[in-house]
Amino acid sequence: MIKAFVVDNDRLHLVDDLVQNSDTVVWVDLFNPTKEEETTIETWLGIAVPTREEMEEIEISSRLYVEDGAYFMTAILPAQTEVNDPLMSPVTFVLAGSRLITVRYHEPKAFKTFPLRAEKVATGCTSGDTILIGLLEAIVDRLADILERAGRDVEAISRDIFEARSTKVSKRNRDFQELLKGIGRKEDLASSIRDSLISLQRLAGFLAHASTQSRMSKDIRARIKTLSRDVLSLADHATFLSQKISFLLDATLGMISIEQNAIIKIFSVAAVIFLPPTLVASIYGMNFDIIPELKWHFGYPFAIGMMVLSAILPFWYFRRRGWL
Structure with a gap:
């Protein structure tokens, strides 16, 4: 044009x-x-x-x-x-x-x-x-x-x-x-x-x-x-x-x-928090004939309390340090 x-x-x-x-x-x-x-x-x-x-x-x-x-x-x-x-x-x-x-x-x-x-x-x-x-x-x-x-x-x-x-x-x-x-x-x-x-x-x-x-x-x-x-x-x-x-x-x-780091941190903290309760549950889940707490009347609430306490303590520590 x-x-x-x-x-x-x-x-x-x-x-x-x-x-x-x-x-x-x-x-x-x-x-x-x-x-x-x-x-x-x-x-x-x-x-x-x-x-x-x-x-x-x-x-x-x-x-x-x-x-x-x-x-x-x-x-x-x-x-x-x-x-x-x-x-x-x-x-x-x-x-x-x-x-x-x-x-x-x-x-x-x-x-x-x-x-x-x-x-x-x-x-x-x-x-x-x-x-x-x-x-x-x-x-x-x-x-x-x-x-x-x-x-x-x-x-x-x-x-x-x-x-x-x-x-x-x-x-x-x-x-x-x-x-x-x-x-x-x-x-x-x-x-x-x-x-x-x-x-x-x-x-x-x-x-x-x-x-x-x-x-x-x-x-x-x-x-x-x-x-x-x-x-x-x-x-x-x-x-x-x-x-x-x-x-x-x-x-x-x-x-x-x-x-991404925040998401990974959440998973890491969750893994650390649930690790001690898993350890307690694993101990009382072992197949041994002699475990004193098995015959104890308060054995079950004692194990539950240990798991809850072992989860709360790491969570409290992380919050105190400012990691959460």
């Missing part, structure tokens, strides 16, 4: 036909492009549109490079962050003179919100470089919103871990299972956002160098510096969030260990 935008009264306007408006188009957004659509762009601008395999290369030289006078920049961006399984995929930004071409195979939310805003409000996006900066700023704002929401979710998980829990063991087990699942999802999201921010940080550095080489305006260079600082601060926040999630994971595992 090809989306072509032109500038109309300092606002972006979507046009239906790229060929008829080829002279005025400033931004072309390629979403899941076909081979024919790629050929159309390559013929129009005289550049090679990167394939999906080339976009997924992990080498920096394959993501940030200059070819035929155009600057190619690829970053990993998230989509579908509202669900538990966000989609991470590369997006390539091609700055060819005064035009911007974006190539993507998924739909980050910024690619929906930015054109709508630029169509309604004069944002100063009148050329490829200004559109690129505006789009990158919208992407960074979106990543900040995702991290903010993830931070609130992590705070809720923290409260669930350390607040008083249900007294039923089965309910506590289910709670801990849900907490571990929630922690795993948030760690996956934080790691994905951190990877995205790292790729954007490299892109911003490359773009800063490109702005010097192509002699962009002073305002554009200042916005690129601000963008770099914002990305760096968000990357630090994502790292902090990952560290907090790791702490919560350790805390949850510690709480589970405490629960």
